[in-house]
Amino acid sequence: MHDLRSLREDLDTVRARLGVRAQDVPWEDLRKLLQDRRSLTMTVDDLRHQLKKGSDEIARLKRAKEPSTAATAQMKELGDRIK
Incomplete structure (x- = not known):
């Protein structure tokens, strides 16, 4: 099991280490x-920040x-958008 961070940061290394076991994985997808x-x-984090500032x-x-x-x-509109 690989965590998302290691996949995101070093996908090529993960791909190389898995080798032939993962030939059918759609890596680019x-x-x-x-x-x-x-x-x-990042978008949701930014919207939450705006919501906090607005609440203040x-x-x-x-x-x-x-x-x-x-x-x-x-x-309220911003909160609905986040949901």
Whole structure:
């Protein structure tokens, strides 16, 4: 069993070590899937960061007794996008 990190970072070495036992593995498809997964993970992390900043801003607005409905709606939309 190989972890995703070792596959992502050193797929060619893993491929060479497996040799003939893994001839039918679609290596390029695996490489593409690993890249896509990493990209999606980074996107979700960025969205979560934006959500946290937005939540902090909503808290600041509420403490200052300012309207926060627009910011709340944006954060709800962002939260739905993450799901």
